[in-house]
Amino acid sequence: MKNDNPETTKVRLLMLLVALLLTSCSSSQPGFGAYPKAVSAADEGFAIQALRTIATAQTQFKVTRGSYGDFDALTQAGFLDQRFASNMPMLKGYRLRMKSSENEFTVNADPEIQPQGTTGTRHFYLDSSDNAIHVNATQTAGKSDPLL
Structure with a gap:
């Protein structure tokens, strides 16, 4: 040199x-790789909070209307905001599915693959019997899955 x-x-x-x-x-x-994991955890947290919000809305709807409602009924009554105004709303990478009748309701939150690949991975379930959230790591959650 x-x-x-x-x-x-x-x-x-x-x-x-x-x-x-x-x-x-x-x-x-x-x-x-920590960033996508953090976003995934945030999306799961959002889905869990959405289920809790739905449980509260269903309780209020049942008291005032005498039965449980679907997403449209809960939104029209003002118990849920417009993000839920669909048969199967999609929130932060989670597809929400609800079944309701006069005396009971169930709701699932399942992750859907997003283009950015940062959605959560766990599946969640809640029903009117105890308003407890059940979780499954690999498939749609149900009542028999462990509690969160």
Whole structure:
């Protein structure tokens, strides 16, 4: 390197720094995976809170109307906001499905694959018998699944 001019030396040092930076970034790649996991956890938290909101809305609807309602009825009565105004609303990567009758209701929150791939992975279930949330890691949750 003693015959190199100062400009060549600067370029080589810059290339060395870039190589070290790229090596450093690639070795910390698991850190980059933390962001999607955090978003996934946030989506699951949102789905759990949505189920709790639905349980409260159903309780209020039952007291005032004498039966449980579907998403449209709960939305029209003002117990749920417009995000729920659908037969199967999609909220933060979770598809919500509800069955209701005069004396009971069930609701499932199942993750759907999103283009950005950051939705939650667990499935949730809640019904009118105890308003407890059940969870299943691999498939649609039901009453027999463990409590959250």
